[in-house]
Amino acid sequence: MTFIQETGNAAAGSPGDRRIDLLRLDMHVHSAYSLDSMVSIDALVRAWRKNRVLSLVCDHDSIEGSRRAYTRIREIDPDIPLILAEEITTDDGEIIGVFLTEEIRPGMSAAETLDTIRDQGALAVVPHPFCTFRSTAIRRETLYEIIDRIDIVEGFNARNPSPAENDLAAAYAQELGKPISAGSDAHLPYELSRTYVEIPLFDDPKTLLTALDGASATIRRAHPVNRHLSKVVQRVKEAAGHPSRS
Incomplete structure (x- = not known):
């Protein structure tokens, strides 16, 4: 994957700035169905x-945000596939399931979670695999044990405070010949549309993997304060009983 580093706070340009045969896809976003996010479906x-x-x-342990978002988006553009996804909390760290058919419960081992993802015909993505500031990142020893069962490695996470750890993830994926994803890990509305891959249109897991081959990614690092703001969001929502997410 080719990474194009952008600076400044601007989101993606207008639709006229892109090739119509390519899709801009931010491959890691949280809606308000994640406790620490305030990104509405709107x-x-x-x-x-x-x-x-x-x-x-890909909300934390929930597919409801993806279901609601894609129901709305597909009303505008029916050609967009229904992509139900979830960032699943396993006993060994987080794994993302993409093109799920059902929600996957947290708390299983990474191996059991991968079994469930595969049973649904979905793809397994390992997010921020070498991130050291997140306690929820996949354990290094577990990663090495399960990597043959991982379909996509996240090679750039905008919220990762260490560029070197992003570089390590991308290099690891390239060494193993794994498709690479890039995502904003947005939890706040202004983080949307700042990091994305540009890939050919796809409609299922197989064509998504094919589309990522040779893709380019526009990347922008998130400000470190965003992570602290997410913690504030979580505390407020916990106190309010996790209010409306529409």
Whole structure:
């Protein structure tokens, strides 16, 4: 994957700035169905309408945000596939399932979670694999044990404070010949449409993997304060009983 580093706070340009045969896909986004996110379903739909950046919504232990977002987006563009996704908390760290058919419960081992993802005909993505500041990142020894069962490695996570750890993830994926993803890991509305891959249109797991071959990614690092703001969001939502997410 070719990474194109952008600076500044601007989101993606207008739809006219892109090739019509390519799709802009931010491959790691959280909606308000994640306790630490305040990205509404409306904001995800606006990102598609305004910037033509599709968000791969993978909430913590929930597919409901992706279901609601894609139901709305597919009303605008029926050719967009229904992508149900979830960032699943395993006993060994987080794994993302993409093109799920059912929600996967947290708390299983990484191996059991991968079994469930595969049973659904879905793809397994390992997010921020070498990130050391997240306690939820996949354990290094577990990663090495399961890597043959991983379909995609996240080679750039905008919220990773260490560029070297992103570089390590991308190099590891390239060494193993694994497809690479890039995502904003957006939890706040202004993080949307800032990081995305540009790939040919796809409609199922197989064609998504094919589309990532030789893809390019526009990347922008998130400000470190965003992670602290997410913690504030979580505390407020916990106190309020996790209110409306629409």
